[in-house]
Amino acid sequence: MAQGFKSTPRGYTARFTPEEVQVLTQLFEDVALTLEPDEEAATDPLADLVGISENAQIPTDPALARMLPVASNDPEMADEFRRFTELSLRRGKIANLNMAAMDARSGDLALDAEHAHAWATALNDVRLTLATRLELKTEKDAARISQMTEWKDVETTDQYMALLYNFITWLQDSLMEAMLSQLDD
Amino acid sequence: MSNQYQPVLSTAGAETLPDLDHLLDADTFTAPDVPWHVLVWNDPVNLMSYVSYVFRSYFGYDRAKAEKLMMTVHTEGKATVFTGSKEEAERHTSALHTWGLWATFERAES
Numbered sequence: 282m283a284q285g286f287k288s289t290p291r292g293y294t295a296r297f298t299p300e301e302v303q304v305l306t307q308l309f310e311d312v313a314l315t316l317e318p319d320e321e322a323a324t325d326p327l328a329d330l331v332g333i334s335e336n337a338q339i340p341t342d343p344a345l346a347r348m349l350p351v352a353s354n355d356p357e358m359a360d361e362f363r364r365f366t367e368l369s370l371r372r373g374k375i376a377n378l379n380m381a382a383m384d385a386r387s388g389d390l391a392l393d394a395e396h397a398h399a400w401a402t403a404l405n406d407v408r409l410t411l412a413t414r415l416e417l418k419t420e421k422d423a424a425r426i427s428q429m430t431e432w433k434d435v436e437t438t439d440q441y442m443a444l445l446y447n448f449i450t451w452l453q454d455s456l457m458e459a460m461l462s463q464l465d466d
Numbered sequence: 467m468s469n470q471y472q473p474v475l476s477t478a479g480a481e482t483l484p485d486l487d488h489l490l491d492a493d494t495f496t497a498p499d500v501p502w503h504v505l506v507w508n509d510p511v512n513l514m515s516y517v518s519y520v521f522r523s524y525f526g527y528d529r530a531k532a533e534k535l536m537m538t539v540h541t542e543g544k545a546t547v548f549t550g551s552k553e554e555a556e557r558h559t560s561a562l563h564t565w566g567l568w569a570t571f572e573r574a575e576s
Contacts, residue, residue, distance in 0.1 A: 347509075347568070348566065349563070350563060350568050350569070350570075351570070352556075352559050352560075352563070352569070352570050352571060353570055353571060353572060354570065354572065355572075362556060362559070362560075362571075366560045366563070370560065370563055370564060373564050374564070401516070401519070402564065402565060402566060405512065405516060405565070405566040406566055408511055409511055409566055412510075412511040417510060417511060418510065419510055420510050422510065423510045423511075450513070453513060453516065454513055454515055454516075457513060457515035457516050457518075457519050458515055460519055460523075461515060461518065461519050461522070464519075464522055464523065464529075
């Protein structure tokens with residue numbers, strides 16, 4: 282059974298069983314893979330170098346659309362914003378997810394501020410992805426999903442995803458409380 | 467004789483161009499003093515602890531202000547978390563997307 286995050290003199294510590302390590306690394310890597318930019322989209326090497334997408338469109342995958350959201354209700358402005366920011370947004374998220382996946386492997390964590398930040402955003406992107414797959418759209422959906430906490434009750438893929446979602450939620454909340462405790466009031 | 471004509475042309479040019487600029491300004495550009503807003507929208511996924519942490523650590527808001535904004539997002543569906551220039555608003559929107567918050571920017575209603 283996992284030990285959630287705590288703020289200690291060694292940093293933000295947490296401990297996971299080998300099964301939990303496997304689940305965490307898998308989730309981080311899966312979401313990182315989802316965020317990989319389209320190979321075909323980046324054809325101009327200079328545009329690619331400075332992080333401009335030539336043809337950035339609202340992603341059709343709802344999980345991606347949530348992680349790379351529309352930034353303005355003016356479609357022209359939203360398009361331009363996406364062209365200039367989406368590639369670096371994808372790369373930033375992938376870097377954080379990969380860092381968290383590497384950290385997770387040890388099973389016994391003591392994170393500094395930089396790694397804790399990566400974990401906070403990586404866990405959030407995992408939750409956003411699982412939530413879209415679970416079609417979690419309202420507070421009512423959230424309440425229903427939050428009841429799935431027992432391994433022995435799992436019979437379907439959705440129930441398994443709900444269980445993972447609740448595990449990641451609990452883990453992220455423990456990290457955020459620990460990080461909040463380190464801020465000055 | 468030919469020299470007499472030129473001043474007329476250049477005068478006309480000097481009078482016409484500023485008018486054209488003015489017209490362009492009004493139609494397609496924003497006056498620099500019109501502020502822009504960054505909005506954060508509610509969703510049932512982002513944790514209250516997470517949203518508070520982002521407002522405190524990224525914007526440097528104190529606990530009271532961060533929690534008030536977070537509760538406004540939660541209860542009213544959205545909150546204005548920043549007001550300033552368009553450039554800053556775009557930068558903050560991008561940073562909030564990196565954090566995974568659902569942020570948009572818009573011109574403030576005058």
